[in-house]
Amino acid sequence: MPRSNRPRRPASGKPGQGKAGPGRPGRPGGGEAPELDLERARSGFTRRESAPDGEWMVRPMTAKRAEKAYICPGCSTAVLPGIAHLVVWQDDHLFGAAAGLAERRHWHTNCWTSRSYRHR
DSSP, X not given: XXXXXXXXXXXXXXXXXXXXXXXOTTOTXXXXXXXXXXXXXXXXXXXXXXXXXXXXXXXXXXXXTOOSOEEOTTXXXXXXXXXXXXXXXXXXXXXXHHHHHHTOEEEOHHHHHTOOSTTO
């Protein structure tokens, strides 16, 4: 006789009250799930960009997470708190990845996308 791929229902007839623990079907130990940080999930992932001036790591920063003021190297004006922007560092730094990360800069998104490579 073939097996069924469906999970068995607990004897009480209520889903989620079986061996796995209350409210957590299929997970041993029970307990509550950790709350998902939606702002962190929306902020995006660090991506690698190749350009004539090197390899860059680019991380988007959402307006909600932008808490300090920085000077944008592209236009030399302030990136104010509450403004979405990019955090950029050089991945192929001469002294290694840690040195590149230590020299990261906060750019306006438009300044980063329209930057010129002639003066670098």
